[in-house]
Amino acid sequence: MVGAIPDAGNAVPRQDRGPDPATDAFITHRNLLFTVAYEMLGSAADAEDVLQETWLRWADVDLETVRDQRAYLVRIATRQSLSRLRTLGRRKESYVGSWLPEPLLTTPDVAEDVELAESVSMAMLLVLETLAPTERAVFVLRDVFDVGYDEIAEAVSKSPAAVRQIAHRARVHVAARRPRGVVTPAETRGALEAFRRAVETGDVQGLLDILAPDVVLVGDGGGVRQALLRPVAGAGKVARLLASRKVRIAAMSLEPAHVNGYPALTLRLDGQIDTVVAVRIDEGLITGLYAVRNPEKLSHMRGATALRR
Template sequence: MKSEHHERTEGPAGQLAGGGRTDPATEAFVAHRNLLFTVAYEMLGSAADAEDVLQETWLRWAGVDLGTVREQRAYLVRITTRQALSRLRTLSRRRESYVGTWLPEPLLTAPDVADDVELADSVSMAMLLVMETLTPTERAVFVLREVFDVGYDEIAEAVDKSPAAVRQIAHRARAHVAARRPRATVSPAETRDLLDAFRRAVETGDLQSLLDTLAPDVVLLGDGGGVKQAVLRPVVGADKVARLLAAGLGRVTGVSLRPAQINACPALIIRLDGALDTVVAARIDNDLITGLYAVRNPEKLSHMQRETTLRR
């Protein structure tokens, strides 16, 4: 189903490349497609739903009289934001009945995404989970203002609020996120080194080395979506997490852990007998792993087959 989403959304690009038709609406949509996907994904935490939002955006954009559009990028972002907001409110209700913990859908991202530090931070699994604690409108305002530097007047049009109200929402959302985001910026190299030590400890079953990588209050979250086995509730504490990992991974044959660039951050891909099984992202504070996010739900792993381009 998700591949159908991808094919439908790529329709304008296909027309542009294959049919030789270069109408202005198609050109504009294709030029801004990666940006629009990134906006939708940051608001929804789901690549499949972001693809659906892009399809809805294209259908509305195709019917617009371009002569009335002053700034195409802003107009497209506005359509995308409105569609994403509508979908986010529906998803919020649906997630209440989700089996176990809901985690964002991981993306295999190109190395250059990490070069944009602010973008990389905003799409990290840890930050997406922080943004889950915002209301839909707060999340839209935060994403547009803090990540994409959209003006208050433009945001106001997108979320149907006054510019003054948007400023207040932005201030509230910024304070909310600041209180919950990782406490210190960790370089990709430091993250890779720590995850490499974590991987070696898991592979060798060295419990003490594993404990050395974990913060005392580390939290492990698992997302199996009711399809794959995963912890249904957060596992808290270095000793509990280490023993669970050692028992669950260290004693299974055919398991391999490999580094990858997930959501613009170093992470690990777990394969079982060569087949993709789990994506593990981490949150790091003060040189220790404070959060581990293990996504096993097969429906959330389809975007791990190819790199996703994210843009601001």
């Protein structure tokens, strides 16, 4: 049973392999487990590793002792994610420049689930980065996936009472930092279209009209591609910087895409994705611009990733 991670695409048909409840259960919850791991890690590559580790452990479980397969699988994935968070934290300490979550090209149904789309948005993932590992796990499991406190307690090795306190603390922390209102995909598309037109024409005033006064531009090249080493803050500075790059951007194709549940932009050079630009919008204005250029973080932009709650 141990081997490559099974999914709906590579699983052997039942009539050819015989009954395999463990494989069937894993396939059923695979997208959910990936989503849990991705929201905890902000890295699709690490989330895939967590899936592999979860499968290896699940393959050795006696299913007769499992009361709730979904809860059991989520518990394994959560523990593996918490362990990997420590490794990821060490990598971030030596990362060149700003670190941004790995963008995902998402399927249209993700945008239809407003709560799921918000939870995987670039803006929310950056808010989750400000939580301690256990706080992040508790918040994700409780507020995004509605996992019971008793089940979360088992996953994070805390008492249910402690988990309730952690959940409350994390909720207050996130509420103070998340976007101030629900932004619809239509609003995001409108802001991005205005932003795209202004960038392509080098229109400083057009940029100032769509950028919030306290907008922050963050670039992630990972030391592999040229990018801002430090965030740039303030509408004037960001507008002048983007307008000054009109010539370079004009040589690229700036196209819309659906990234992490929301409309975004991709810059293509010679047909290949060079940069993914996601935004945070508050009260109709762009307050955050997140440009991911590190090629190691763009592999999940080749095909849509299915996310589930």
